[in-house]
Amino acid sequence: MSPYPPPIVPMSSPDLTDAERQAVLNVLNTPHLSMGGQIEAFEQTFCNYTGWRHAIGVNSGTAGLHLCVRAAGIQAGDWVITTPFSFVASANALLFENAVPVFVDVEERSGNINPALVAEAARDLMQGGKAAQRWLPRRGLHTHPNGQLKAILAVDVFGQPADYDLLRVIADQYGLRLIEDSCEALGAEYKGRKAGTLGDYGVFAFYPNKQITTGEGGMIVTDDDSAGQLMRALRNQGRAPGDTWLQHTYLGYNYRLDEMSAALGIAQMNRLEELLGKRQRVADWYHQRLVQIAGVEPPALEETTTRPSWFVYVIRLARGIDRAAVAQRLAERGIPVRPYFLPIHLQPYMVERFGYQPGDYPVTEDLGERGLALPFSGVMDEAQVERVCDTLRQVL
Ligand SMILES: Cc1ncc(COP(=O)(O)O)c(C=O)c1O
Incomplete structure (x- = not known):
C-alpha cells in the first residue's frame, strides 16, 4: 500500500x-x-x-x-x-x-x-x-x-x-x-x-x-x-x-x-498529429509556469531539434536541492513524480558485471541526480498543470 x-x-x-x-x-x-x-x-x-x-x-x-x-x-x-x-x-x-x-x-x-x-x-x-x-x-x-x-x-x-x-x-x-x-x-x-x-x-x-x-x-x-x-x-x-x-x-x-x-x-x-499537438500544448503550459519558479530548469531544446515530440516532461532541479525530499513532499500532496533516468552504468547488475563506479560519467550522473519527471500526458488539462506547478512552487 x-x-x-x-x-x-x-x-x-x-x-x-x-x-x-x-x-x-x-x-x-x-x-x-x-x-x-x-x-x-x-x-x-x-x-x-x-x-x-x-x-x-x-x-x-x-x-x-x-x-x-x-x-x-x-x-x-x-x-x-x-x-x-x-x-x-x-x-x-x-x-x-x-x-x-x-x-x-x-x-x-x-x-x-x-x-x-x-x-x-x-x-x-x-x-x-x-x-x-x-x-x-x-x-x-x-x-x-x-x-x-x-x-x-x-x-x-x-x-x-x-x-x-x-x-x-x-x-x-x-x-x-x-x-x-x-x-x-x-x-x-x-x-x-x-x-x-x-x-x-x-x-x-x-x-x-x-x-x-x-x-x-x-x-x-x-x-x-x-x-x-x-x-x-x-x-x-x-x-x-x-x-x-x-x-x-x-x-x-x-x-x-x-x-x-x-x-x-x-x-x-x-490520430498522430492530434496526439502530438495535445502533448505539445501540455508542454507549453508547463513551460510558461516553470520558467517562473526559482530552482527549476524546464527542458531545453537543441537547435537541431526542428520538432520535439514530448514523451515525458523532465525538469532539472538546481544543484543543492534535495530531490528525494521534493519528490516525497509532492507525493504527499498527490503529485506523482519520478527520477529520470537513473544512469545505466550504476544499475546493480551493470556494476557487478563491468565494475562501473560513481564518477565514471559525470554529466550523466549529474542529470540523473537532478532530473524529475512531472505528470505528463496529452489528456492533462491546464488546471492540472497549474496544480502541479503550484504545488512544486510551494514545496520548493
Ligand atoms: C529509450 C528507450 N529504449 C527502449 C525502450 C523499450 O521499450 P519497451 O518498453 O517497449 O520494450 C524504452 C521504453 O520506455 C525507451 O524509453
Missing part, C-alpha cells in the same frame, strides 16, 4: 477514443488474432510515415532493439558505443548478444550522446590496445579481450533526436552501423528529418506512456532490404520467406505483435 494519498493526476495516461475501442473489438469479431491484416496495415502506416521500405512490427521496443543488434551483425565480445543516460533496454539489447556496451557521456542540454566523445572513442577503439582501454569497462571483458568496434547505438532521449549528422560521419569513417533508439521520439524531427530514419535502423515503442500506444509493442523501420528481411524472419521464430510453419532458417524469437495491438496502433497513428 502506498503511504501517499491517491494522485490528483496520473503520472501518464493513454489518449484513447471510441475509434481505438472499436478497432480492437472488430478484430475480436474475426478469427485472426495474430499475423493477419492488421499488422500488415500497421506496418504500412510506418512505411508511409517514414518513407522507408521496411517496417517490422514487434511486441516491444526492447525486442525491436534486439533485432537491430542482430541485423547489425553484432556478436559476443563486439564493442558498441552507446549512452549511459537512457532507459536500460538500449544497453540491454547489446548484452542479450554478449556484446560490450562502451559508454560515452552525454551533452548537458539534451542528455543525448556527445558526438565529440563518440568520435574520440571510435578513433581509440579502432586503434585497439592501450588507446582502447580508456573507454572500456574495468572488468567483464575477460572472455573477449580483443573486441571489435561494430556500431553506434544512439538514443533520442525524452523525444529529442541525437546529433545524427555528426554520428553519421563517424559511422561512415569507421564502417560502423548506426542504430537509432527512437523509442521515445515518434514524431520528433532533426533538421526537418523524422526521428527513426536518422540511422541505419530505427525503433519506436508503444508502451501506454508513449506518444501512441498499442498496450505493449514496437516498430522497427529501415531502408536496408537485407536487414529488413532478416529482422522480419527473426521476429517470427526465424522463418525465412518460403519456410513452412515448422521450418526455421535462423535462430529466431517470438517477437510478433498481435492483431488487437496492431489495430489499436493503426487507430492511434490515424
Whole structure:
C-alpha cells in the first residue's frame, strides 16, 4: 500500500477514443488474432510515415532493439558505443548478444550522446590496445579481450533526436552501423528529418506512456532490404520467406505483435498529429509556469531539434536541492513524480558485471541526480498543470 494519498493526476495516461475501442473489438469479431491484416496495415502506416521500405512490427521496443543488434551483425565480445543516460533496454539489447556496451557521456542540454566523445572513442577503439582501454569497462571483458568496434547505438532521449549528422560521419569513417533508439521520439524531427530514419535502423515503442500506444509493442523501420528481411524472419521464430510453419532458417524469437495491438496502433497513428499537438500544448503550459519558479530548469531544446515530440516532461532541479525530499513532499500532496533516468552504468547488475563506479560519467550522473519527471500526458488539462506547478512552487 502506498503511504501517499491517491494522485490528483496520473503520472501518464493513454489518449484513447471510441475509434481505438472499436478497432480492437472488430478484430475480436474475426478469427485472426495474430499475423493477419492488421499488422500488415500497421506496418504500412510506418512505411508511409517514414518513407522507408521496411517496417517490422514487434511486441516491444526492447525486442525491436534486439533485432537491430542482430541485423547489425553484432556478436559476443563486439564493442558498441552507446549512452549511459537512457532507459536500460538500449544497453540491454547489446548484452542479450554478449556484446560490450562502451559508454560515452552525454551533452548537458539534451542528455543525448556527445558526438565529440563518440568520435574520440571510435578513433581509440579502432586503434585497439592501450588507446582502447580508456573507454572500456574495468572488468567483464575477460572472455573477449580483443573486441571489435561494430556500431553506434544512439538514443533520442525524452523525444529529442541525437546529433545524427555528426554520428553519421563517424559511422561512415569507421564502417560502423548506426542504430537509432527512437523509442521515445515518434514524431520528433532533426533538421526537418523524422526521428527513426536518422540511422541505419530505427525503433519506436508503444508502451501506454508513449506518444501512441498499442498496450505493449514496437516498430522497427529501415531502408536496408537485407536487414529488413532478416529482422522480419527473426521476429517470427526465424522463418525465412518460403519456410513452412515448422521450418526455421535462423535462430529466431517470438517477437510478433498481435492483431488487437496492431489495430489499436493503426487507430492511434490515424490520430498522430492530434496526439502530438495535445502533448505539445501540455508542454507549453508547463513551460510558461516553470520558467517562473526559482530552482527549476524546464527542458531545453537543441537547435537541431526542428520538432520535439514530448514523451515525458523532465525538469532539472538546481544543484543543492534535495530531490528525494521534493519528490516525497509532492507525493504527499498527490503529485506523482519520478527520477529520470537513473544512469545505466550504476544499475546493480551493470556494476557487478563491468565494475562501473560513481564518477565514471559525470554529466550523466549529474542529470540523473537532478532530473524529475512531472505528470505528463496529452489528456492533462491546464488546471492540472497549474496544480502541479503550484504545488512544486510551494514545496520548493
Ligand atoms: C529509450 C528507450 N529504449 C527502449 C525502450 C523499450 O521499450 P519497451 O518498453 O517497449 O520494450 C524504452 C521504453 O520506455 C525507451 O524509453
